[in-house]
Amino acid sequence: MTSPTDDGTAIHEDRLWADKGWTARVIKNEDDDGWAVAMYKQGVDEPALVGPWTMGRDKKNPKPLDAGAFNTLVKTASEVLRRHEQHLQATLHQEITVSAGGGRISVRLDITPDDDQPSARLTAVDDSGEELAAVAVSPGFRLNRASAEAWIASDYARPR
The missing domain is CATH 2.20.140 (q64v53_bacfr protein fold)
Known part of the structure; x- marks a missing residue:
């Protein structure tokens, strides 16, 4: 996946946030009627984290991304990558x-x-x-x- 921040430009949209070397995409959950969020580290094709995302007030569309949610997702995805690297190192x-x-x-x-x-x-x-x-x-x-x-x-x- 080519990150929208490859040129350093931050993107802050309801379903797409790209900043600080990370991209969050809110996507339709194919397994049910809900939504998911995928976190990508800049320059990496596979998501570091995919998790459920909250429905909006209308119970059809996803809740928009915001700065607080994005920062929490970055922290969580970074921790997932760190743990993966530690496991690989130990192996x-x-x-x-x-x-x-x-x-x-x-x-x-x-x-x-x-x-x-x-x-x-x-x-x-x-x-x-x-x-x-x-x-x-x-x-x-x-x-x-x-x-x-x-x-x-x-x-x-x-x-x-």
């Missing part, structure tokens, strides 16, 4: 610390997503931050306490 970068050899070893799994050739790297680091070992693993590798301890016990042989 792609995992770390477990285990006791081994009289010290603590942090085992890290870093996944590089790619539609054609995803990859992953398993790394062991000691308390002082020195890298003890690093090997390529399948992006489907499951890092947990048992797999980390087994990798350390195998003297960092590449897991199967």
